[in-house]
Amino acid sequence: MKNIRYLLILSLFCCAFSSLDAQKFFRLKGDFSIKAKADNGKSQLTIGKFYYDRNFKKLVYINTFPKKESWVSIDTSVYHIVNNKVIDRQSAPPIAEFSIFHLALNSQLSNYGFKNTVLKIEKVERQGDMVITTWAPPEKAAKLFGKIKTSTKNNKLFGIVFLDTEGKVLKKQFFNNYKNLNGLEFPQEVVDIAYVKGKENYQVTTYKNIVIDDLTEGNIYNYSVPGGK
Secondary structure, eight states: OHHHHHHHHHHHHHHHTOOOOOOSOOEEEEEEEEEEEOTTSOEEEEEEEEEEETTTTEEEEEEEESSOEEEEEETTEEEEEETTEEEEEEEOSOTGGGSHHHHHHTTOGGGTTGGGSSOEEEEEEEETTEEEEEEEOOGGGTTTOOOEEEEEETTEEEEEEEEOTTSOEEEEEEEEEEEEETTEEEEEEEEEEEEETTEEEEEEEEEEEEEESOOSOHHHHTOOOTTOO
8 A cells, every 4th residue: 555655646746746748649549458467466357448638638448358347537536437337436646647648648758747847857877778867856745755767768768667765666667669650659568567565566558559639539538427527
């Protein structure tokens, strides 16, 4: 729970101070699959489609396997929808605005959106063909979360490491197999490794058949939650 609370606080803190640049790209959709393996050895596979429009700021997952359901992130809520009925609503940070979809559409993925926050660059170093940047929180927030390290290769985000206030690794992410979509660079594989009580929770998300600025399926991009938004 400690590292989950840490990441929630970090997301809220960074989103609150981020700013957007005007870009020509505004929509992304495609197929996704998530392969997750917990520290107990159990594996899970989820397959479906994702939709995101940076103007609506609604992140929509239409899952087809292992069961038909939808997950919709709007503002600070995540809705679980089955058969057009909301069966669960959870409070969360503004996930959509801090997703790789939003960052990519706003040309902020290379620095994970940190450039336009109160995080400060503490150190920049080169290791082979990678540039490692250490981001530090302001003094008033140093007791809430630790430093963050990002690595870029060929001006593309390669990895990110979240540290706690004691310098221990909470989570790692790796961004692989970038595809150029008319000038928009997007990773087709994201590897997440979270550390919980010294054990690893491993997850690999793959994206394919990615389409930008599609003008169809507007009702999905601007998903209307049954009985809600």
